[in-house]
Amino acid sequence: MKAWQFESYGPYHEVLKWSEREMPIAKTDTAIVKTSAVSLNFPDLLVCQGLYQVKTPLPAVPGVEGIGIVESAGPSSKFQAGDRVAGFCHGGGTLAEYFAVTNNSAWLVPDFVSDEAGAALSVTYGTSYFGLAHRAHLQVGETLLVLGGAGGVGLAAIQLGKLMGATVIAAVGSQKKMEVCLNQGADHVINYKSQNLADEVTRLTSGRRADVIYDPVGGDLFEQTKRCLGWDGRLIVIGFAAGTIPSIETNRLLLKNAAILGLAWGQYMERAPEKVERCQKYLYQLLKIGSINPVVFQHLCFEDTLEGMKILESRDMYGKIVLSR
Ligand SMILES: NC(=O)c1ccc[n+]([C@@H]2O[C@H](COP(=O)([O-])OP(=O)(O)OC[C@H]3O[C@@H](n4cnc5c(N)ncnc54)[C@H](OP(=O)(O)O)[C@@H]3O)[C@@H](O)[C@H]2O)c1
Numbered sequence: 001m002k003a004w005q006f007e008s009y010g011p012y013h014e015v016l017k018w019s020e021r022e023m024p025i026a027k028t029d030t031a032i033v034k035t036s037a038v039s040l041n042f043p044d045l046l047v048c049q050g051l052y053q054v055k056t057p058l059p060a061v062p063g064v065e066g067i068g069i070v071e072s073a074g075p076s077s078k079f080q081a082g083d084r085v086a087g088f089c090h091g092g093g094t095l096a097e098y099f100a101v102t103n104n105s106a107w108l109v110p111d112f113v114s115d116e117a118g119a120a121l122s123v124t125y126g127t128s129y130f131g132l133a134h135r136a137h138l139q140v141g142e143t144l145l146v147l148g149g150a151g152g153v154g155l156a157a158i159q160l161g162k163l164m165g166a167t168v169i170a171a172v173g174s175q176k177k178m179e180v181c182l183n184q185g186a187d188h189v190i191n192y193k194s195q196n197l198a199d200e201v202t203r204l205t206s207g208r209r210a211d212v213i214y215d216p217v218g219g220d221l222f223e224q225t226k227r228c229l230g231w232d233g234r235l236i237v238i239g240f241a242a243g244t245i246p247s248i249e250t251n252r253l254l255l256k257n258a259a260i261l262g263l264a265w266g267q268y269m270e271r272a273p274e275k276v277e278r279c280q281k282y283l284y285q286l287l288k289i290g291s292i293n294p295v296v297f298q299h300l301c302f303e304d305t306l307e308g309m310k311i312l313e314s315r316d317m318y319g320k321i322v323l324s325r
Pocket of ligand 1: 127148151152154171216239243265266318319
């Protein structure tokens, strides 16, 4: 088969090549999926550079999520040939003609879900749902602050936050992204490049600040982010798109009765796969009734993967990039 693979770590445009690779094998509970569509995620850039938390042996393939049709299945797989599934490959693997999933890392996709939506929603909505519902226990009437609001996980958090009855403040880095967040249901938007995040959150909440902060950005912005946490607040650490991992003085948490919560969605696959499957089924039902709507910035062909990665890297995009075969 052919795959977008790299033999050494480096910038994707230098190392990623469409080249021949051995087919994965359907042993034990592994199923081999013929790829229909893949969506790109921020970690794909890190995977190519060897900077992602999970490293697969070289030569390796990026792409952490995808949708397709099961071609063959191992003896203890819960899938059979012909099943339409979406799956997660921690550390990469879906940017190929075929990718391998296990019983824990894939689920059936109903017919009403398009390839585009099915490829685009697993990681972003899964992460945001687990973050807001399981970790932060977001309540009706609470104020949710979503950083990087126009990114993949950010837009999912805005839509799910509204659905859960929160007032949503989205914070982004451009005028265009402010418009995108308002269109996707945010009640208020802040441009953290031209406005002081903490002052604006304080003003918008009449001094109460945020009950829940959803932070996929980290970095220098965190100096302001931590000041946005209200009494009894919960800050969910999602990622570090800004490139650096911040820290916090624990007396802030004591004084505000606040909590910092980590969220690693991929871990649920190993530790509580039944919760992931239940969540994905729920997300498909929300999609069916129009309560969530993955925003696809560009839908490209598989051949245009390098172009897709370039857009992902540019920071000008919002939502998701989907690549179809
Ligand atoms: N914990 C988990 O289980 C989990 C799951 C999925 C993703 N993540 C993490 O969540 C983060 C966001 O993922 P994503 O797929 O939503 O990414 P994305 O679509 O690229 O969005 C990231 C957002 O971060 C903001 N940002 C701030 N500084 C940036 C910088 N220096 N470079 C690029 N973007 C920057 C950008 O918004 P502005 O331009 O508006 O600032 C951008 O829209 C990543 O760190 C990813 O690894 C974690």
